[in-house]
Amino acid sequence: MKSAIIQLPGLNRDRDMIAALTKISGHAPHLVWQTETALPDVDLVVIPGGFSYGDYLRCGAIGARMPVMRAVAEKAAQGVMVMGVCNGFQILLEAGLLPGALMRNASLKFVCREVKLRVENANTAFTRFYQPGQIIRCPVAHHDGNYFADEAVLKRIEGEGQVLFRYAEGTNPNGSMNDIAGIVSESGNVLGLMPHPENLIETAHGGDDGRALFESVLGKAA
Amino acid sequence: MLKARVIVTLKNGVLDPQGKAIEGALGGLGFEGVDHVRQGKVFDLQLDTEDRAAAETQLKAMCEKLLANTVIEDYIINVT
Numbered sequence: 001m002k003s004a005i006i007q008l009p010g011l012n013r014d015r016d017m018i019a020a021l022t023k024i025s026g027h028a029p030h031l032v033w034q035t036e037t038a039l040p041d042v043d044l045v046v047i048p049g050g051f052s053y054g055d056y057l058r059c060g061a062i063g064a065r066m067p068v069m070r071a072v073a074e075k076a077a078q079g080v081m082v083m084g085v086c087n088g089f090q091i092l093l094e095a096g097l098l099p100g101a102l103m104r105n106a107s108l109k110f111v112c113r114e115v116k117l118r119v120e121n122a123n124t125a126f127t128r129f130y131q132p133g134q135i136i137r138c139p140v141a142h143h144d145g146n147y148f149a150d151e152a153v154l155k156r157i158e159g160e161g162q163v164l165f166r167y168a169e170g171t172n173p174n175g176s177m178n179d180i181a182g183i184v185s186e187s188g189n190v191l192g193l194m195p196h197p198e199n200l201i202e203t204a205h206g207g208d209d210g211r212a213l214f215e216s217v218l219g220k221a222a
Numbered sequence: 223m224l225k226a227r228v229i230v231t232l233k234n235g236v237l238d239p240q241g242k243a244i245e246g247a248l249g250g251l252g253f254e255g256v257d258h259v260r261q262g263k264v265f266d267l268q269l270d271t272e273d274r275a276a277a278e279t280q281l282k283a284m285c286e287k288l289l290a291n292t293v294i295e296d297y298i299i300n301v302t
Contacts, residue, residue: 061291062288065288093293094291099293101291103237103239104239106239108240148236148294
């Protein structure tokens with residue numbers, strides 16, 4: 001299967017994502033710079049974490065308006081799998097590819113630690129190798145992970161099973177509404193999540209709970 | 223040449239953790255009776271036009287496209 005990683009100035013988790021995709025798919029991803037207006041023919045596009053444009057203005061806001069994001073939107077509309085992690089999630093929201101917004105953590109603190117996630121919907125291309133209700137470990141590292149959506153949007157995404165990952169009880173690190181950690185688009189092919197599954201894919205990391213996410217999506221696209 | 227000021231604030235009902243922290247700090251400094259502090263952003267822009275209506279249209283587009291995230295923020299445009 002073929003994948004691509006979007007590169008923007010300030011994104012700094014791309015190396016981890018390249019390592020995860022290479023290790024699990026057996027192929028190195030294409031690296032696509034922000035000024036590109038077209039993407040190679042791939043099955044999965046990933047926007048990694050970091051601090052694109054220093055989070056100036058709002059997290060992900062400037063990155064979301066770069067030319068490459070129009071190409072990402074086109075791929076998403078064609079049904080290509082798209083995944084944004086951390087700043088990548090913020091960029092997908094700012095680009096309008098997912099509903100809602102991510103605001104400053106309620107604690108106002110940068111949070112860097114492990115949390116527990118509950119897999120809310122295991123019936124998607126991103127989560128099919130997890131069990132419904134499964135509790136997994138995953139690291140988080142962010143300042144703006146406080147998910148917000150208005151009542152109508154929240155009701156819709158909850159009702160449609162678009163909330164894929166929720167912080168397990170007592171571990172919400174940022175004040176997110178309904179403990180939301182990761183959501184998928186209505187069409188099911190665009191995922192955004194705050195935690196970093198790419199940092200927990202083998203036992204040398206201290207656990208491999210993130211691996212099934214990659215295996216789910218890479219398997220689907222193979 | 224027109225000058226414009228755009229003010230972006232969080233919508234009512236959206237939690238503003240920074241505003242809350244500032245509110246707490248003001249209380250700590252002895253300023254009593256301060257409530258509902260909300261933090262926002264101000265953008266000052268200079269536009270190379272004398273056409274107010276065109277400037278306002280352009281500024282609105284800027285707000286919708288980049289300066290504000292209309293999911294969580296409102297904006298006010300002042301052209302002088």
